Amino acid sequence: MIFKRMRGLHFRNYPIGYKLIVTYILLTAFPMMLLVYFSYIQYARSVEEQIGEYMPKFLYQANADIEKRIDELTTLPEMLFNSDSILGILRRSTYVKRSDLNKDQYNMNSYLARTYTNGRNADVLGVFVISNNRVFYSSKVGFKESNWSAGLSDYVQNVELGGKAKIILPGEMDLQFGSEAPYVFILKQIYDDDNRKSLGTMLIAVDLSFIDNIVRNFEKNERADLWVMNPSGKIIYHTNRSLIGTVDGDKARYPVLNGSFRSNGTGDQKLVSVNQTSNRGWILVHSIPLRDLTKSADQVRNVTVFVIIGIMLLTSIIGVFISYNMTRPLKKLTGLMKSVEMGDFQVDLKVQSGDEVGMLARSFNSMISTIRELIQKNYQIEIRQKEAELYALQSQINPHFMYNTLETIGMAVEEGETEQVVDMVTLLGRMLRFSVSNQSKSVTIAEEVQHVKDYLTIQKFRFEDRVHFDIVQVMDDRDFHALYSPKFILQPIVENAIKYGLESRKALDIHIAVSQEFGARSGKRDIVIRIRDNGPGIPSDRLSELEQSLKKISFEGRSSHFGLINVNARIVMMHGTDYGLQLHSIVDKGTEVIIRIPMIHGETIVNGED
């Protein structure tokens, strides 16, 4: 149980490509192979069974034909009794004259030739009659031995013969018959029925090639073996001539002698069919390699196997390709995630496909870019904020500003205008507190306006009639004190106006208006602060250059218009490109800077958690 669970667990942990291929093989290739395997087995079985059933019937017929032919041949000796003169010769035992014997011999031999060997019985190779120490014969083929007649007489004398014919296989006799064809001898006693005694013995050499004709009627396959053996297993006839005379040692192990069986012996499997005649007991065997029977089935099987292997290879390649395609982006994603984890956000997962993997990749990409932008933005805002604070501090702790302010205070003390001194010190203190004390990035509009008013008042004390300013509030007090604005957005603009204005004008007018207006770009009511002066203005080429810098919202270091750029950048970063600074300027007439910010209630603005 644990083992199986572990296997399952293991499989779950295998790569998707592996899973896909295993699943594919289990679902398609494996059932297909099984199907082919079982249908082939079934087909081969049925072919085997069919042949196994009808072949013994053919063999029965063929064996009966063979037996019938042999039976016919064993009746041949009876033809001797048809002739009285021949019977007379056979019955004669003593001769007075040699010429009588020779005459009988001549008559007998020519009778044998006429009756047996000349044409009428094609299967008879030769006949030999041994009677009373005489040998008569007529033969198409001779014995190889020169003294064959004596050997034949000896052999015949030692054979016990009943009335029945006896089949003598070539090997059983010492004499060699000079026949190429397979042959047997039929040995039969010539029995004088009338006198009730033996007249001698007749030996008929029979050509067994007629079995070829019988068996080739139903078996034309050259690879099939057919043989005939006697009950003891000695092979009388075989389609393979060299096996004639040998003994089939397996015969005793045959499960049936009338039927078919499969032989799983050495080499090929074979289908063996046998039939035994009831009379003489000869066994006709037909043996054919199973391969020959199932040749067509084998072909179909081989083709199918090749096709399946081909399909498997092809689909495996496709499967591997698909799974590679699927897993490659995932692997890449894994790698990219690791590098993101390490802090590198400059990554891009390039996947073109529109499927789930593609969607995943796109989501990943957008997620990474969002994260990257957020980080970037926070980082930039932080830097600008710090810069702005630093700038404000620097401009206030600017020794020049401090020196001028303190000198103004000193002169007022000399002139004994204590009231003015108190005012100035109070203003300076409030300005420094505004810059230093409050850590938040946003302040109420009222505070921001108060701060710039303090600054301008101090400048007014110093430059007296050269500087005039007025601040107009075009909104109700509640909003004025409830709405928030980024810190230090007015002072840098006003500082610029004073710096450039006092260079060229004797009297500088600064007009600040705080209002609520409907913004075309944001589609909402926004807070708009206009700072207008009657300074020298900005030349148009310089103005367009400045507008380009504002659009870029980039950090360019401390340039001449650092203040404007910093203010614009902070507003855009916090509230988007719908807000920011606008410049209008006419040379020698003056400049108007419009600050547009959204209406923000409370300090819970973007990045308010800082």
Added chain:
Amino acid sequence: MYRTIATFVIIALFITSCQSGSSTRYELVYSMEPGTATGPQPVQSIAPGNRYKIGFVPKGSEIEYFRYAALGAKEAANNLGIDVILSGPESADAERQIQVVEQLIDQKVDLIAISANDPVKLVPVLQKARKSGIKVITWDADTEPQCREFFVNMVEPEVLGRHLLDTLALSMGEKGNFAIMTGSFAAANLNEWLKWINVQQSEYYPDMNLVATVATDDDQEKAYEVAKKLLEDYPNLDGILGNSSVGPPAAAHAVKEAGKSGSVKVVGLSSPNLMGPYLREGSAQIATLWSPKKLGYLTIMLAYNYLNGQMPMDGQEIDGVGNIRLNGDMVIMGEPLDFTAENVSQYDF
């Protein structure tokens, strides 16, 4: 979980299917043998310890012809492995033959094969034998059909009768006076032959004249006397035909004694051994017979088959005899043989 089980099952299937293919050397596909109980070759064998006993009864045991028949019967008995009891009257005598049959009934033989001396007189005793469970067949000479199963005849009576007259006609030149010496007027077969002899003569040979038909009682002495008397009674006799085995030798002897060898032709039914000397010296011209040995042999063979429940069939081949014919309940052994001076020495009976 299921997948692993399925995998195991499939693997197991494969293993078993592979094993079944190679487990045995020979695998039976189809068998034509009816069942394992019966052997491949059902051999009919005689029940051991129960040898058949057959009583073989000739007309007369001293008659040469029947001695040879007994030889054939013995040969068959040896070949078949059965007991044949040879017993018969010394000469052809019906009363004595009845006693012999009685003795065989007492010996409880299985079958009696008899050559009947009288077709009617033997009927009661043969019926008695059948009642006591003994099968009865006849050979050579028949009885009334109701007291035997079948009759083993040598030749077709018509063929023999006509042939015998033909041989006489051939010897006599188809004209002249002739006499017939028959064995007994009581013997059914002899009478049958006589009938056909006469039919053949009246059909084809008008110039031949039958002067007398006499009986020899199958006794050699009497036959000689009868023959001598014939020669004396009919001085112009041209031929003598004997239709039982003792007739022709006696006639030939008488003709020779009378110095009429060649002028009085002698033919008839007799054995080569009896007729050989007369044929060679010309006292007799043609003898006709079948092999009595073969007849005895055939009788025992058919008797044995009958005891085994097999009746003779037309055209049946009997080993050592050849093909037999069947005419009703009469078995015909074959064709008669003719013996002349040339071939008589070939035969030994």
